[in-house]
Amino acid sequence: MHIQLQQVVPIPLRDRFAQRQSDIWNAHVTFAEGEWIKIKAPSGTGKTTLIHILYKLRSDYEGAVLWGNENLKGIQPASLAQLRQQSVSIIFQDLRLFDHLTARENIELNRVLQQPFYESNKIDEMAELLNVQYILDQRAGLCSYGEQQRIAIIRALVQPFTWLLMDEPFSHLDKANTARATSLIAAECATRKAGFILTDLDEDDHFNYSKHLQL
């Protein structure tokens, strides 16, 4: 499924962005199935806004966003639920774990709420790869941000998807942990022939990107 942005402009930012050159805002953009897209932008230029628009957490924009032939503005709740269960997974910038649940329960909840893509033993396997196996049974609220970020990454990877949305997904990780996380994400995207959209502040060579865009 491809994604199209047709002259999307967030309404609260309309005036501020009017003079700005952007590959995304107020442009026609198509992301083809399986593409690995990097979107680079300074702080405050709308990375989170874009990710939230794509996941339909907000609809205060002009223009249109299409997932395949489905315009997000008119999408029925059942179709949106199906999109999020089968086609789109997400790593939020603010992580959005349930603090009172354990790390494992947070991941398991997403695994069973969706059509499970893996058996639950995959959680232990991924946790070992990302070096967070020792906090799996600890309450997420007690985990450090770096640990929580790795849990949020695993949570996103245990469900089916053909697109993965990632909003500054390595912001709390050191170099070694970022390398572990990127190789797991690359392997999981390759297994599914999935594409991703990754936003970040700076250039990086974490992945073999298909496209580099500037917000």
Ligand SMILES: Nc1ncnc2c1ncn2[C@@H]1O[C@H](COP(=O)(O)OP(=O)(O)OP(=O)(O)O)[C@@H](O)[C@H]1O
């Ligand atoms: N609903 C809203 N109403 C008004 N302004 C908003 C709204 N949502 C976001 N903004 C503003 O839009 C700008 C972009 O916000 P956003 O969080 O998308 O930026 P970002 O690129 O993700 O930033 P950072 O790199 O700091 O996380 C900010 O200046 C923010 O204050």
